Amino acid sequence: MPTSPFAPLNPRERILMGPGPSTVPARILRAMSAPTLGHLDPQFIEYMDETCQLIREVYQTKNLLSFPVSGTGMAGMEAIATNLIEPGDEVIVCINGVFGGRMKDNMERCGATVHTIEVPWGATFDKEAIAEAVQKYPKAKLVGIVHAETSTGAHQDLSGLAEIVHDAKMLLVVDAVTSLGGHELKVDEWGIDAIYSGTQKCLSCPPGLSPVSFSDRAIARIDARKTKVQSWYFDVSMLKNYYTGDGGRAYHHTAPINMIYALRESLAIVVEEGLQNRITRHREMHLLLREGLEALGFCYIPQHSLHTLNCVALPEGIDDAAIRSRLLNEFDIEIGGGLGIFAGKAWRIGLMGHSATKRNVRTLLAALGECI
Numbered sequence: 390m391p392t393s394p395f396a397p398l399n400p401r402e403r404i405l406m407g408p409g410p411s412t413v414p415a416r417i418l419r420a421m422s423a424p425t426l427g428h429l430d431p432q433f434i435e436y437m438d439e440t441c442q443l444i445r446e447v448y449q450t451k452n453l454l455s456f457p458v459s460g461t462g463m464a465g466m467e468a469i470a471t472n473l474i475e476p477g478d479e480v481i482v483c484i485n486g487v488f489g490g491r492m493k494d495n496m497e498r499c500g501a502t503v504h505t506i507e508v509p510w511g512a513t514f515d516k517e518a519i520a521e522a523v524q525k526y527p528k529a530k531l532v533g534i535v536h537a538e539t540s541t542g543a544h545q546d547l548s549g550l551a552e553i554v555h556d557a558k559m560l561l562v563v564d565a566v567t568s569l570g571g572h573e574l575k576v577d578e579w580g581i582d583a584i585y586s587g588t589q590k591c592l593s594c595p596p597g598l599s600p601v602s603f604s605d606r607a608i609a610r611i612d613a614r615k616t617k618v619q620s621w622y623f624d625v626s627m628l629k630n631y632y633t634g635d636g637g638r639a640y641h642h643t644a645p646i647n648m649i650y651a652l653r654e655s656l657a658i659v660v661e662e663g664l665q666n667r668i669t670r671h672r673e674m675h676l677l678l679r680e681g682l683e684a685l686g687f688c689y690i691p692q693h694s695l696h697t698l699n700c701v702a703l704p705e706g707i708d709d710a711a712i713r714s715r716l717l718n719e720f721d722i723e724i725g726g727g728l729g730i731f732a733g734k735a736w737r738i739g740l741m742g743h744s745a746t747k748r749n750v751r752t753l754l755a756a757l758g759e760c761i
């Protein structure tokens with residue numbers, strides 16, 4: 390046997406407390422290593438159906454068109470933008486950080502004229518601002534907003550927005566990448582028309598899939614399109630034949646089989662824990678971390694902080710890169726630096742899914758106490 394020129398793969402077991410990925414439980418990694426089935430194998434179709442049903446359950450929706458887009462959270466964003474927008478459409482996007490900015494860029498690339506409303510980084514939008522925007526841009530087809538802005542740690546209240554948006558005959562589009570499985574999120578009750586998330590944040594699954602859901606209103610909009618969806622890969626008029634079984638299970642692209650196993654396992658873990666218990670756990674761990682960080686002299690940047698992502702300003706005299714690399718090298722703990730205009734000025738500490746434990750919070754606080 391020739392010997393391999395490559396060293397064996399041996400990644401360290403880090404405590405992942407950055408903006409994602411979060412630590413993946415062994416149970417999910419084991420599920421991923423199960424034998425690969427064919428994507429049209431009846432046994433796999435059953436797993437896929439269960440996965441879609443679990444997505445509905447965790448999103449708290451009855452939407453039939455709920456499925457995992459093949460790709461990370463950004464693929465979910467693109468899938469929604471490309472299906473809901475036709476060239477020349479007007480849309481409204483709310484920007485209070487990096488991900489609202491990406492939504493704008495994404496929708497512009499779909500040919501939309503994007504009207505933006507902005508508040509400072511760390512702030513969130515009140516209903517009056519949304520109402521004003523839909524009045525100012527009455528021809529807009531949709532309003533896009535980020536539920537959990539991972540670049541600033543701001544938690545956007547979504548309740549009551551749908552009434553305003555729907556009264557103006559627009560759709561409500563939501564980025565829930567850092568909230569699904571960690572924060573209250575009620576797709577049907579809150580009237581959300583299209584929503585995307587990711588696997589590697591509060592679901593604690595490896596990155597690679599984007600659970601999405603489309604309301605009947607959104608599907609009606611897609612059905613009424615005059616032009617073909619520009620993206621072949623993300624065209625839900627074709628994808629739904631595979632994921633929802635309309636007209637048999639037609640081949641579109643090969644489903645990422647073992648990633649589906651992982652997502653199914655991660656969603657099963659959420660349901661076993663209980664969605665409400667899990668949301669409570671995230672809140673409690675956030676409060677515990679917050680108490681410790683504030684005692685160490687850190688200030689939270691957002692007024693309404695996420696539980697899943699803690700964004701704090703760096704106090705004077707703290708060496709951002711040096712401390713983060715000490716945390717990584719001496720303690721095997723990853724936290725995130727600032728993103729965009731917060732680069733070098735803030736830290737982003739994730740408490741997502743499997744990473745949101747008392748043990749991790751205490752370990753990080755003790756390590757920080759030693760480093761600063």
Ligand SMILES: *Cc1c(COP(=O)(O)O)cnc(C)c1O
Nearest residue numbers: 461462463488537539566567587
């Ligand atoms: C992480 C994240 C994304 C992008 O997800 P990827 O999996 O990195 O493609 C989008 N929106 C928000 C709010 C995020 O936190």
